[in-house]
Amino acid sequence: MAGDPGGPPPSRGASRDRPASVSIRDVARAAGVSYQTVSRVINDSPSVKASTRQLVLDAIAGLGFRPNRAARALAGGPVQAVTVLTSNTRLYGPAAALEGIEEATRAAGFALGVRVVESGTPADVKDAVERAVDPAGALIVIAYDRAGLATLNAVPPDVPMAGIVETPPDPAQAPRTWVWIDDRTAAMDATNYLLSLGHQTVHYVSIPTWMETSPRAAGWRAALERAGVRVPKPVEGGWEPRSGYRAGLQLARDPDVTAVLCGNDELAIGVMRAMAEAGRAVPEDVSIVGFDDTPQAAFYTPPLTTVRQDFNALGRLCFAKLISLLGQGRQDQEPPWPQAELVVRQSAGPPPERRRRYPPRRP
Amino acid sequence: MAGDPGGPPPSRGASRDRPASVSIRDVARAAGVSYQTVSRVINDSPSVKASTRQLVLDAIAGLGFRPNRAARALAGGPVQAVTVLTSNTRLYGPAAALEGIEEATRAAGFALGVRVVESGTPADVKDAVERAVDPAGALIVIAYDRAGLATLNAVPPDVPMAGIVETPPDPAQAPRTWVWIDDRTAAMDATNYLLSLGHQTVHYVSIPTWMETSPRAAGWRAALERAGVRVPKPVEGGWEPRSGYRAGLQLARDPDVTAVLCGNDELAIGVMRAMAEAGRAVPEDVSIVGFDDTPQAAFYTPPLTTVRQDFNALGRLCFAKLISLLGQGRQDQEPPWPQAELVVRQSAGPPPERRRRYPPRRP
DNA sequence: CTGAAAGCGCTTACAG
């Protein structure tokens, strides 16, 4: 019995005619109840008799009913959609965070939207926020750069939102929900590690300069100061390998440079390439340490010593916090905060002058 | 005049009370027209007097009105949302395609949803499709693996959809809209390039084995056969560096291996690492060529010779095709198909026995 | 060119 054998086929042309989907009224009819009862069942209302619920559930399964998201949203149902606002979806940090958010939203039955903020200009930010704000949805803003931060500040206070940030903004000015990875200690560890290898000091290639006050830069600086060692001027990097390459070319010209900490792994690979072209061997002549531990880092030649940051876990945490904010989850169900951690591999070793006394780590 | 000074503040608690947003009725009142006229203006109906339109536009700007997506969708407005179904968001291919789709949807004013298909099992595929299919939205499926392909086949025929595929399925069986990059010729070029360097044959590390019939594998095989050269058994790789590393370890054991074509750049970096550990220099002892040209590829040491594929452009093209399918765009406005192209860098050179006659490309 | 009507599929109070 596949319906009326006459009549036109259920055409779905180029435009407005939508396939007639099954509604709660259809389910109600099939189950012999009112459609309000169907609504209660699909919303897990406790006030439905078990036998009635089963009747409805059977009808839902039999008819292949799926609630219409638009209708639920319009009628004022609970928030079940999140839009991620980010200036980039492909760099490791935002991409991994997005992946974690996707996993968490999927598990929670939330829809996931994505919108890229083209730039930090007021017009772009305003446009992105206006388009992403939906009375039926919540927001996650990934704010690792200027555009992201501007976006964060442009979200109206009444919109439920959680932010993924490099370092928490002044809580007094904006009582919002944030998550971040505190990599200050790990940056100190990385710097101390290089110092312990015998380097006179450690140079730093930064992610975009306005972030010089980031925990990782702060940790680097603190470690040098604590060691009573010269603090070189940070070299301006960026996010991509090309920026690292340029910075590396500059650093390679200075024979005093024997150890470089990079703001991320993309930068590190660019620096390594520049060193190779300058005839400076890694780690024999100069040691390189990265930040993030991308999936490729362990397979660089030499394998990259770096600071692991679990952005996927950070994304999942962020969504959990948003759920709590929405009143749909409990704080004690939130996953633990991810910790940054130094991963020692082979791109760092003793400086050249100490190699005479200590044999290199690998032949 | 900021509204009623008494009354409770516009609280937005944890649950259902939404901020009272401005509706077309508010706009209508402000403009002194009926709300249907407002609807016509926001839908670019030609049958509105210019002066009336301006009145409405002014009111919209003044009130900061934004149409409610859920309501538009529910009332049967045009499709203005796309959901991308993919088994992965972080590998280079899907991530770059997603980036291109995002750019295109943003330009077109479409909302973008993302849903990951956990696996190719019928249950996962069914769940993903059911959740993503929305009467008010269209679908893009990224089908570079089993899970993606299974998803493609599970989408009901009446749902508007376009697919990003490795190679087009039999058009007779499914008259759908597909886009792909034909990399067969580029794979032949890459193989011929290695052969021209003097290698006896070229080994191949595959992306997951069921894709052995992919254009890139076919191009590799065809080039070898055309050259009348031995066709070695492909080594099973995967998508990630680790798989390439394993394959590389195996290949490194065979002294006859002097040239390796890899199914993607992630694989290539793994192979290069394995060669380094085995004491086989690249490109002096063994030449490596990748596929994709990821942003890092140019900065590997040595810089990777690879086949460039513009997945971002492919994503934009896919959305353009979807728009045409929806009757909202014209075919002659679609961007050109991206072409795969061999990018020669430094990871490939003559085989060892020829180095005596030809000097290496770099000292 | 513009207005009044009906309805999209749901949810939340409100009654029983």
Place this chain on the structure above:
DNA sequence: CTGAAAGCGCTTACAG
């Protein structure tokens, strides 16, 4: 525990 009512913000015919 379950049903009848009202309405979310829009759009599409249908009238003028």
